[in-house]
Structure formats: structure tokens, C-alpha cells
Amino acid sequence: MRSLVAVILIAAAAPAIAAGPAPQLPHIDAGSIWAQINNQHNPFPQPQQTTLDYCTLTDMKNNKWYFKCKSGAVLIEPAVKPDFPAGEPAGPCATMIIRPMPAGTLPTKAAANWTDAAKAAFEKALDEGGLTDYAETSETPPGVRRQLEQELNSLPQGPGNEAEVYKMMVNGRTAFVVQSYIHDDSMRVHLFNAAGVKVAYGEGSVDKDFAWLPL
Numbered sequence: 001m002r003s004l005v006a007v008i009l010i011a012a013a014a015p016a017i018a019a020g021p022a023p024q025l026p027h028i029d030a031g032s033i034w035a036q037i038n039n040q041h042n043p044f045p046q047p048q049q050t051t052l053d054y055c056t057l058t059d060m061k062n063n064k065w066y067f068k069c070k071s072g073a074v075l076i077e078p079a080v081k082p083d084f085p086a087g088e089p090a091g092p093c094a095t096m097i098i099r100p101m102p103a104g105t106l107p108t109k110a111a112a113n114w115t116d117a118a119k120a121a122f123e124k125a126l127d128e129g130g131l132t133d134y135a136e137t138s139e140t141p142p143g144v145r146r147q148l149e150q151e152l153n154s155l156p157q158g159p160g161n162e163a164e165v166y167k168m169m170v171n172g173r174t175a176f177v178v179q180s181y182i183h184d185d186s187m188r189v190h191l192f193n194a195a196g197v198k199v200a201y202g203e204g205s206v207d208k209d210f211a212w213l214p215l
Contacts, residue, residue, distance in 0.1 A: 052098050052099070052100055053069045053070060053073065053098070053099050053100075054069065054070045054096065054097075054098055055067035055068065055069035055070075055073070055075050055096065055097040055098070055099065056068055056069075056095065056096050057095045057096065058172070063078065064076050064077065064078055065077040065078070067096075067097055068172055068173065069097075069099075069110075070195070073110055074172070075097065075099075111193075111199075114170065114171060114173065114193070115191075115193075115199040115200055117170050117171055118168075118170045118175045118191055118193075118199065118200070119191065119200055119202075119212060121168055121170050121175070122168070122175075122177060122189065122191065123210070125168065126210060131166035131168060131177060131179065132166075133166055133167050133168060134164060134165065134166055134167075135165040135166060135167040135176055137165075139167075140165055140176060140196070141176070141192070141194070141195060141196025142196055143192060143195075143196030143197060143198065144165060144176045144178060144192050144196050147178045147190050147192070147198070148163055148165055148178050151163035151178060151180045151188070151190075155180060155182065156182070156183075158183075159184075160181060160182075160183050160184035160185075161180075161181065161182055161183065162180070162181050163178065163179065163180040163181075164178075164179055165177070165178055165179075166179060173193070173194050174194045175191060175192065175193060175194070176191075176192040176193075176194075176196070177189060177190070177191055177192070178190040178192070185205055185206045185207075186203070186204070186205035186206070187203065187204050187205065187210065188201075188202075188203055189201065189202045189203070189204075189210070198215065199215075200212055200215070201213055201214075201215055
């Protein structure tokens with residue numbers, strides 16, 4: 001009986017013994033797979049980088065909303081409620097619009113155009129006798145105040161040495177000007193946008209015409 005059981009067990013184990021060990025799978029090289037992915041043509045397209053343009057509601061007329069943007073653009077949107085009485089809201093509307101725009105396109109170009117317009121406005125005022133609209137400390141951005149402090153600290157002592165902050169409107173936006181006089185015969189001008197970012201710098205004197213210099 002025992003010999004019969006032994007024969008049965010040996011016969012059952014024979015196919016497994018004959019099959020031998022399971023075949024080995026090929027080695028997986030993670031580095032080569034990653035290289036193949038990276039070498040594909042645009043395997044993972046990256047979203048286009050954008051910058052944000054902030055537009056603030058400035059006017060309501062002719063059944064339209066008017067928004068002025070930091071980029072210098074003006075957005076005109078239809079009013080939600082037409083024929084609204086003068087001085088009353090024209091229905092629900094956001095006071096600010098934030099719009100994504102491709103980086104390095106319109107905002108940069110519009111900002112450059114506004115800077116050129118601000119330079120031209122200052123030069124025109126200079127030809128007409130200079131700026132006269134002083135800016136109050138409470139309305140000047142931090143960057144403008146810091147520049148004024150630097151100018152006051154760098155000016156020599158004595159009459160004819162002074163620094164002031166002026167403001168002017170350029171294409172519907174406020175520009176700030178920190179203007180310094182040294183010995184009444186030379187001048188430094190720092191031009192800022194409404195956010196207090198310096199956009200231009202210039203110098204002039206009795207012996208040299210005023211000119212804008214690289215920042």
C-alpha cells in the first residue's frame with residue numbers, strides 16, 4: 001500500500017519537476033524608460049504662461065461699464081441694467097476684473113506705451129514751466145516715498161537744493177514724479193506709475209538738455 005502511495009505522489013510531482021523554474025522577466029531600466037518619455041515630441045504639453053491684468057471700474061455711462069487696467073488697456077462692458085438713472089448703479093457688476101493674458105505680450109507693450117506717453121507729458125510740462133500739481137504724502141505709493149527720502153538724504157545742504165513729489169494724469173492714469181534740484185542748476189527726475197514702480201529716470205542742467213537715461 002505504501003509503495004502505491006509513493007508511486008502516485010511521484011507521478012503527480014513529475015510535471016512540476018519537468019517544467020523547471022519559472023522564466024525570468026527582463027530587467028526594467030527606469031532610466032531608459034524615462035529617457036524614452038522625454039525624447040517623445042511634446043509628451044506633456046506645458047500650459048502657456050500667463051500674467052494677470054487688473055482692471056478697475058472707473059465710469060458708468062451710455063449703458064456701459066468702463067474699466068481701466070494696469071496694463072493701460074480700457075475695457076468697455078455692456079451694463080446689466082440698461083437705461084439706469086444718472087448717478088445710480090446699473091445693476092450688479094464687479095468693481096474689478098482680473099483677466100489672464102499671455103506673458104510678454106499686451107501688458108508689456110501697453111506699459112511701454114504708457115511710459116512713453118508719461119515721458120512726453122513731463123517734457124511738455126517742462127517746456128511750459130514745470131509741474132505744479134503737488135502730490136500729498138497720503139496719496140503717494142511706498143516706492144515714491146522711499147525715492148523722495150533718498151533724494152532728500154542725498155541733497156547737499158544749502159539753498160537751491162530741494163526735492164518734491166508731483167503728480168500728473170497720463171491717459172487716465174496717475175503718474176508720480178520725484179523731482180530734485182541741485183544748486184538751482186541741475187535736476188534729477190524719477191518717474192513712477194500709479195503703483196509706485198519707477199518707469200523712467202532723467203537728468204538735466206543749465207549746461208545740458210534734459211534727457212532720459214537707462215534705469
